[in-house]
Amino acid sequence: MSTATDLKAFTPQDYKADIHNDWCPGCGDFGILSAIQMSLAKLQIPPYRTAVVSGIGCSGKTPHYMNTYAFHTLHGRVMPSVTGLKLANHELTVIGVGGDGDGYGIGAGHFVSGGRRNLDITYIVFNNDVYALTKGQASPTIGKGQKTKSMSDESIMEPINPVLLGLACGYTFVARGYALDTKYLVELITQGIRHRGTALIDVLQTCPTYNDLHSKSWYAEQVEGQPRLYKLEDTGYDPLVHDPADPAEVTQKKAQALLRSQDPSGRIALGVYYKLEVPTYEDFLKEKIPALESKPLVDLDIYHRDITPNLQKLM
Numbered sequence: 001m002s003t004a005t006d007l008k009a010f011t012p013q014d015y016k017a018d019i020h021n022d023w024c025p026g027c028g029d030f031g032i033l034s035a036i037q038m039s040l041a042k043l044q045i046p047p048y049r050t051a052v053v054s055g056i057g058c059s060g061k062t063p064h065y066m067n068t069y070a071f072h073t074l075h076g077r078v079m080p081s082v083t084g085l086k087l088a089n090h091e092l093t094v095i096g097v098g099g100d101g102d103g104y105g106i107g108a109g110h111f112v113s114g115g116r117r118n119l120d121i122t123y124i125v126f127n128n129d130v131y132a133l134t135k136g137q138a139s140p141t142i143g144k145g146q147k148t149k150s151m152s153d154e155s156i157m158e159p160i161n162p163v164l165l166g167l168a169c170g171y172t173f174v175a176r177g178y179a180l181d182t183k184y185l186v187e188l189i190t191q192g193i194r195h196r197g198t199a200l201i202d203v204l205q206t207c208p209t210y211n212d213l214h215s216k217s218w219y220a221e222q223v224e225g226q227p228r229l230y231k232l233e234d235t236g237y238d239p240l241v242h243d244p245a246d247p248a249e250v251t252q253k254k255a256q257a258l259l260r261s262q263d264p265s266g267r268i269a270l271g272v273y274y275k276l277e278v279p280t281y282e283d284f285l286k287e288k289i290p291a292l293e294s295k296p297l298v299d300l301d302i303y304h305r306d307i308t309p310n311l312q313k314l315m
């Protein structure tokens with residue numbers, strides 16, 4: 001008879017699919033993929049209890065490289081797909097992945113609705129400022145006046161701020177990571193998965209093929225004599241709303257997070273910006289459908305219910 005101590009612990013290798021990876025050499029996507037696999041191993045979430053869903057883009061290939069349940073959905077449709085998946089089986093750990101163009105551009109409407117529901121899911125955005133799969137057109141996160149080697153002219157629009165967007169849309173966990181700092185990214189993704197609610201993790205991702213502005217060396221530069229990238233926790237910042245029932249504190253924390261997300265010095269803060277612990281969408285559903293306490297929707301016998309009495313009422 002096997003005992004709990006005989007059971008093999010999951011390692012990052014257990015989440016890797018045996019499929020050829022065709023991302024460009026040096027792409028930041030590799031770091032994010034490894035961080036997801038390492039986080040799942042750290043949390044010991046079985047691969048068969050995990051689902052990874054992607055939109056369209058280079059990042060869209062992520063589920064193919066995962067030895068978990070996986071779904072490569074339509075452009076910008078990560079949030080509706082993870083929503084359906086989580087509603088059907090709330091016992092799964094559901095992770096959405098996609099690019100900046102996919103999530104903040106094409107799928108912006110879904111990004112808004114997905115945030116305010118507060119389902120217990122994690123959404124990781126691979127943010128490289130371009131639509132890399134289609135040859136590097138400007139995405140909503142490229143800065144005004146910036147021109148990568150793949151753009152014919154400089155951008156004439158202001159960029160969106162993913163942290164501000166996440167806060168505005170009601171995400172209850174908002175963080176920013178860097179693809180080439182895998183160790184720290186593992187910490188952020190682990191926290192995001194542990195968080196009960198919708199977690200947004202915007203990951204600054206190098207795309208050496210199309211984005212020559214925000215390269216590995218640019219992120220490593222000094223700004224005013226200090227590293228461009230720094231960690232929020234090193235400044236003593238506390239992202240947690242201590243009293244979720246106090247609207248003033250919620251607003252104040254969002255304002256603090258916003259100020260830190262656009263450092264006027266040009267430095268960039270990584271870390272958890274905002275964390276609000278409130279009931280999830282699933283908690284409310286379980287109040288309405290108590291049967292969900294014992295098993296997920298997918299295991300409930302909803303298809304064989306006799307609906308004749310209801311139909312007769314309509315006649």
Ligand code: SF4
Pocket residue numbers: 022023024026027028029058128132133206207208209210
């Ligand atoms: Fe990565 Fe850019 Fe190559 Fe896509 S085009 S795989 S984002 S380096």
Ligand code: MG
Pocket residue numbers: 057099100101126127128129130131132139
């Ligand atoms: Mg992109």
